[in-house]
Amino acid sequence: MIATLLIGLREGLEAALVVGVLLAYVGKLNRPDAARKIWLGVAAAILLSLGLGAILTYGAYGLSFTAQEAIGGFLSILAVAMVTWMVFWMLKMSRGISGELRCQVDRALVGSGWAVALIGFVSVAREGIETALFIWATTRASGTAPLVGFLTAISGILIAIAIGWALYKGLLRVNLTVFFRWTGVLLLVFAAGVLAYGIHDLQEAGFLPGPFVAAPEGAGPVVAAWFGEAAWAFNVSHIIAPDGLIAVILKGTLGFAPEMTKLEVLAWAGYLIITLPLFLVRSYAGQHATRKERP
DSSP states (O other): OHHHHHHHHHHHHHHHHHHHHHHHHHHHTTOHHHHHHHHHHHHHHHHHHHHHHHHHHHTTTTSOHHHHHHHHHHHHHHHHHHHHHHHHHHHHHTTTHHHHHHHHHHHHTSTTOTHHHHHHHHHHHHHHHHHHHHHHHHHHHHTOOHHHHHHHHHHHHHHHHHHHHHHHHTSOOOOHHHHHHHHHHHHHHHHHHHHHHHHHHHHHTTSSOSTTSOOOTTOOHHHHTTSGGGGEEEEOTTTSOTTSHHHHHHHHHTOOOSEEEHHHHHHHHHHHHHHHHHHHHHHHHHHHHHHHHOO
């Protein structure tokens, strides 16, 4: 629930800021017709995101266990890739996104102006698709009921809309650099857990070596260590009950499970070792560059 609330809040605020910039700019240009077209694009993007969420939630029913695990594993890894890209993209674009959007609107308003609806659609659809995919993967990894995950994410989105509206009206000031930095860190931690769960799914489907697949005939000790019972990194289910509150909290936040394979732990640790330092270094470097640019 924490993870889905955060992804809803973060993605919702990004979308709200983009839509706010678009509406403010066309408002200054005195183009209410363009504002209506932006809202049409936003509405279409929301419908697309809801449709994708429904397909992800209910589309796998009736498939074999192996097919469900394989689809779940690949989509979980895709969700991690998209969220990682989004976190770093926002870090890169946050300093100049307002000017870039205004340039896009200027070009889109040439002629009938319907291209501005496309800008609204693409801006929100990008966030919506990432949100739907990551929420689906997160709720699946943590064992949360899809409806609970959906409602929690909606709560985060509603909070984001309220914050975006307050920022638009000048009623609230938020240090967006700090906000996006630390929500980005949390999302990377959540993403590491989803990645580990996706690896586990692919192991259960037999696509990756693991405890559910026998070692190849004639395999040496190094290869055999990744198959069968030897593939488990640890098993502390006798200390932390897999269905207990502590396990649920750890799984939903850190991606920790009482039983994890070597490949899961390797993927989880490797992802964080690469992404977290890189993200923090770039974040602080960007903040330092912004301060130097100020008069």
